[in-house]
Amino acid sequence: MTLNRRDFIGTTAAAASLLSAPMVQGASHGRPKVVVVGGGAGGATAARYIAKDSKGEIDVTLVEPTRSYYTCFFSNLYIGGFRDIESLAHSYGTLASDYGVNVVHDWAVGIDRDAKTVTLAGGSVLPYDRLVLSPGIDFVDGAVEGWDLSAQNAMPHAYKGGSQTELLKAQIMAMPEGGTFAMVAPPNPYRCPPGPYERVSMVAHLLKANNPTAKIIVADPKAKFSKMALFQEGWGTHYTGMIDWIGEDFGGGNVSVNPDAMTVTIDGEETKVDVCNVIPAQKAGRICEMAGVTDGNWAPVSGHTMQSRLDENIHVLGDATNQGDMPKSGFSANSQAKVAAMAIRGALTGSSVFPAKFSNTCWSLIDTEDGVKVGATYEATDEKIAKVDGFISQTGESGELRKVTYEESLGWYDGITSDMFG
Incomplete structure (x- = not known):
């Protein structure tokens, strides 16, 4: 399966029809209102498709x-030095x-499910007919x-993009010669990307x-991890003797x-390190807890519509969800956003709604032009989003195939960001 920018936009746009558009309170003149909280792969995609496909109806x-x-x-x-931050x-x-989306740069700090309103830190209150939550983790x-958020400057998590x-x-660049980098890897389930093991490779x-x-020392609470054989093969090939992975058994x-x-x-042995990347266990972004739509850590949803199982007027996307077999990835969130958008548009305008289908691919770079991938297609059942079939790179692949896989990921990046932001 090879994707370029045009293929990505075309295939994913065809996967679902979409959604609507709300405004700040009092400005909608009777049109149904949708508020989307979180502007990442799930939220930005949902906002764009609702606005685009509703043609002003929402x-x-x-x-x-x-x-x-x-x-x-x-x-x-x-x-790893393959991209600049810009x-x-x-x-x-x-x-x-x-697309006519009313973009409000503020924090959502409260949700009143009975009144169907979102309160912002700046004091505004936004009414909604449907609410989309895509807050990440x-x-x-x-x-x-020994670690909490107050320690994130000394021991960064780097699990939210930017600073x-x-x-x-x-x-890492300031490490002394011969110094030690440590990673505390997360338990399952966790946001990926930025995958811990690709990060180890890039470090x-x-x-x-x-x-x-x-x-490099990696302390991992898991006995195995996604694409493990591929990463360990790559580490042995490119970084001999540099990486010490310590799994659950040790x-x-x-x-x-x-x-x-x-x-x-x-396991009782103390090591002085120069850099420590702590990636803790994860849960849905806090606004999901505030809305009362989590099971403790994650937000259970119906795969047919991405509706919360606790409130039919709320749809939850991406990393924050407990939805079944899909990984917590940007590709997954983008795919789920289109299903939610179609469902919301159908509920608010009476447009057609088709059976939910999803897809995901996760690419990882091990070294220069040494790219690997894993992916699958999924469908909604009454119980969950269920895997239908999948694929994964194989150990021992040629350098040319790995280069093609890496180049495919570059096309996907251009495609998904265009699909998110227009």
Whole structure:
């Protein structure tokens, strides 16, 4: 399966028809209102498709605090030196100017499900007929002993795009000769990208070029991980002796950190490190908890419509969901957004709604032009989003095939960001 920019937009646009558009309170003159909270791969896509396909029948408001959105996908390539940070930044101007989306740069701080309103930090209250939540992830409190958000500058997570990613790369570049980089990897399920193991590869690539005697330690609470054989083959080929992966069987889940002393303790053994990337256990973005639509950590949804199983007027997308077999990826969120958009438009305008279908591919770069991928197609059942079939790169593939896979990912990036932001 090979995708370029045109193929991506064409195939994904055909997968679902879309949605609507709300405005700030009192401005919609009777049109149904949709408020979208979160402007990433799920939220921006949903806002664009609702506005585009409803042709003015629905009022769409997108609530997103940042004016420039930095993608998590491809942020690892910035760390590895394959992208610059500006290439990851995208604005919401086209959504507003070309599609009529009312873009509000503010934080959503409250949801009243009975009144069907969203309260913003600035004091505005937005009414909705349908609400779309696509807030991404937050971290489980206490998931890594010794670490909380107050330590994110000393030990970055770099799991939200932008400044955290820049900070982590700066710390890696400042490591002393022969220094030690440590990663505390997350348990399942976790947002990917930015995948931990692609990140390890990109850190190794950067260090091999700039600090070749440096070491990398990965403390992992899991016994195995996605594309494990491919990554381990690549690490052995490109970064011999540099990476020490410590899985569950060897104490990788028994970890604590001390940000003040810059130490990591793995199964009772303390190690002084120069950089520590802590990626804690994850949960749905906090606004889902505030809305009361989580099962504790994630938001359960119906795969047919992406509607919350706790409130039919709320749709939840992407990383925040408990939906079944799909990974927590930008591609998944984009695919789910189109299904939700179609369902919302059907509910609010009576337009046709077709059976939900989904797809996902996750690419990873191991070294220069050494790209691998895994992906699948999915369909909605009454119980979950279920995997139909899948594919994965194989160990021992030729350099030419790996190069084609990497180039395919570049086309996908251009395609999905165009699909999100117009």
